[in-house]
Amino acid sequence: MRNIGKTLLIGALFASTALSAFADDKVVLTMWHNHPEWKARVEAILSKFEEQNPGIDIQLEEIAGTNYTTRLNTALAAGEAPDLFGLSPGPDTAAAAAAGYNVDLTDKLDISGLTDSAKAAVTIDGKVWSAPILGSYTVGLYYQRKVFDENGLKPPTNQSEFMALCKTLQDKGITPMIAPAQDGIIPAFLYMMMASSVLKADGFDAVRKGTRKLTDPDVVKAAYFLRDIYGCFQEGSLATPYVEGKALFALGKGAMLEGGSADYAGFLETNPKVDLGVVPFPAVDGGVPATVTGMEAPYNINAKSQHIDAAVKFLQWMVGKEPAQMVVDNITLTTTKGVLPSDNRVMKEMIQAGTSNDVRVFYELPETGGVFGAIQQNAAALFLGEMSPEDFSAALQATIKPSGT
């Protein structure tokens, strides 16, 4: 009896060794993403990759955007980050590279098919650290087409038109704007577009160099616009979480919402019949309506990954035209050259809006990386009248580190 037991045990040990040898043929790459509302759409793209690359499986984990940075930073410090992780371009990617968290892709990845702005975003000091596989986003002003058509209204192009429209809608019992301002993210994007309408791209570069300031009298008007627009928000905006605000807008509870191309998929998940239009955000009077554009977190390969070659293969495939077409048709704008939305009216309108006056999102650049956080922390004080627009602008300017070049 004892001999039979020993034989069975030895047999089981051999079998498990043999099985694990078979299992090693299939590579599983773990991947974290920060848009749970895109899960089905992203998985469709990953399935396409897996069909064409049977030896590689991608295990996707979606994490709510507001928690993503916290979880990722903790995982990176603990050495438990996934094989593939998205990270904001610019200062965050540079910090990860300095810490040795991500793989240098310079000689591994061909990014010649990307747009110039995408190439610039993922290149730091001549080295490529990531790939913008899930495209970019542009932020403008969404509006409910049905509400505007039924009331004979036109989307505003400047501050005066916006405030007049706001009053008209309120008189009709319609909430002019949904703005989930609990965490300060929406006010931050609002300010970036308002300031960009004054600065434009060259003025923003001047701010980065230090030759212009956010406290310049013409730029302070953006802070005044931000303060005045608070009266157009829905009830309880300062306590409305981001997710709730998007859902409210998708369900038609407000006429307008400042949002990006990356939000549209989420609107459709909430309400497939939502009918929206997109325009650049109205300018401060005298300025040019603006949009801001940023990269959806480009993907880095974990330096501790056991499957770097497979991960490179995946990233290379993802910057190709086939997956880029799937991205632009179903999710957001793409950064691959020559790829346009085939039948997505809203994406086309967003691209069109971006041709007006498009500026890079402030937080992707080392000089202005701190402005976003400063807006989040001070916007409520501005809205509640506890801080003047001048002091607000000064608080933002205090975070800028001019490059002087």
Added chain:
Amino acid sequence: MADQRLQTAGLRGSPPRAAGPTRRRGPSRGQRKYGHLWFIVPGLAFFMAVMIGPAIFAVGVSLTSWSGLGKDFSFVGLQNYINALSYWPFYRAALNNLTIFISILIFQHTFGLFIAVQLNAKPKFMELYRTVLFLPVIISLVSTGFIWTLMLSSNIGFINPVLKDLHLGFLAKNWLSDPNWALPTVIVVTAWNSLGWSIVLYLAGLQNIPEELQQAAQIDGANAWQVFWRVTFPMLSPSFTSLTVLTFIGVFRAFDVVYVLTGPIGSPNFRTDVLGTLIYRSAFGGSGFNNSDVRMSFAIAMAIILFLVMTLISWGMITILRKREIDA
């Protein structure tokens, strides 16, 4: 012959030691006195590994400039602690914690005690009342926050519409976004969640008071209030002490409910910012978009200061209140 054997044994009347295997000696005096400590070694090892070890590491990190990212652990000494002690949002958040603590304490020692006294009279359905009143305690704080957020929301909540339907629309507020109502709303939610604790603690205390004492006071002519104030309440000193200290620790550790109700920046405009959310925001950033405001070692320094102050105050409370128990 037998006497010789006895002499060899050295003791009169004591049988000689039989030949054969040596008998085992019993436990030594030291083993008898300290042997039980071996039983706590596994638990202690676990405690050291998950609590003490990380705490020591955290103290070490607080003496560096580590932001939470990368590997720059440059030694800065006590600079983080100096910065924390001169960081006015730290005191703003502490004041909010203190406001919540005082409010909850008064609520528990009045309303909680009142309900415990009513339940101690063993009314009909007492078990049902006790279960229902204790239910909020067993709901997780995150779930509590979500439930109340849904109820209080100005857009999707049902509290304001119900008030309006009851012709009490003047009472409807933007509970979580109005600067005057946000903190009181957090206090109400916290009080609702913690009421069960005060009831259970006071009920246990009441049930330990000998009835004879109360009867003796009644016989001596004391009315109901005098019996309560002179006999019952002093005998509840242990419950009072436990509840006060536990409430202090619980409120100054508060994070979950506030984070879920009003977000990472203690909206609106930091009116509900507590030490927990401040430390979290400093450690992990409040942005969600980049890491420009992440300062891990600074956050750890604030957490350690909080721990030391809480330890000191808790010890002081226990010392003072225990004296009251003895006097009572």
